[in-house]
Amino acid sequence: MQNRISNILKDVTNILLPISCFGCNARLYRGEVLLCTSCRHQLPLTEYTFNEENAVDRIFYGRINIKKANSFLFFTEIGIVKNLIHLLKYKNQEGIGRFLGDWHGLILKEQGDLLQIDYVIPVPLHRKKLKKRGYNQVALFAKQIATHIGADYTDDMLIKTANTKTQTKKNRLSRWYDNRSLYEIKNHELLINKNILLVDDVITTGATMEICANTFKDIEGINIYVTSMAVVH
Numbered sequence: 110m111q112n113r114i115s116n117i118l119k120d121v122t123n124i125l126l127p128i129s130c131f132g133c134n135a136r137l138y139r140g141e142v143l144l145c146t147s148c149r150h151q152l153p154l155t156e157y158t159f160n161e162e163n164a165v166d167r168i169f170y171g172r173i174n175i176k177k178a179n180s181f182l183f184f185t186e187i188g189i190v191k192n193l194i195h196l197l198k199y200k201n202q203e204g205i206g207r208f209l210g211d212w213h214g215l216i217l218k219e220q221g222d223l224l225q226i227d228y229v230i231p232v233p234l235h236r237k238k239l240k241k242r243g244y245n246q247v248a249l250f251a252k253q254i255a256t257h258i259g260a261d262y263t264d265d266m267l268i269k270t271a272n273t274k275t276q277t278k279k280n281r282l283s284r285w286y287d288n289r290s291l292y293e294i295k296n297h298e299l300l301i302n303k304n305i306l307l308v309d310d311v312i313t314t315g316a317t318m319e320i321c322a323n324t325f326k327d328i329e330g331i332n333i334y335v336t337s338m339a340v341v342h
């Protein structure tokens with residue numbers, strides 16, 4: 110009875126406030142959350158693992174101290190993934206992060222390659238940007254992953270100290286010089302001999318991850334793993 114009432118209430122809410130699919134705008138049916146069934150099936154999962162070498166690893170080759178990289182989805186100029194990440198970042202749809210993190214986290218747990226991770230750390234936003242957006246778009250994604258793989262989520266060990274604009278037009282080197290002291294580590298001693306998973310939204314050139322990972326370079330015995338919601342395909 111309780112269930113029937115709550116389903117009826119959901120249907121009524123749906124009529125009053127039609128909820129549409131974040132991928133294609135089609136009306137969502139009962140049981141569908143955020144994405145319609147069709148868009149859910151169309152999501153381009155990379156199916157990369159932390160066990161075999163993949164295209165995300167190759168982005169970082171010869172550049173930094175990252176042990177292994179991975180990404181959940183392929184990001185393309187047009188498509189569901191781009192829509193989802195746009196809504197997540199700019200339209201207050203924070204729940205998309207939870208949805209993606211839950212899915213990715215479950216897969217990582219099943220694959221079993223990341224069960225030795227101590228801390229899951231989101232790429233931080235500068236406090237001014239955090240205040241403006243109201244949330245770090247990577248936080249819920251990273252939290253869900255941490256829960257599934259049995260690690261601790263922590264957003265107070267890596268801090269962004271400079272508020273810089275995204276400089277997509279610059280090349281990798283000049284961007285690196287501009288950004289190299291962007292981040293700072295807190296509680297340095299807690300990270301010694303630990304395995305950490307750094308998490309971002311989209312990996313494009315790998316520059317952000319490179320700078321973040323570089324921040325940890327003087328910590329003894331640290332192993333850095335990397336994942337993201339999507340990688341540019």
Ligand SMILES: [Zn+2]
Nearest residue numbers: 130133145148
């Ligand atoms: Zn759809």
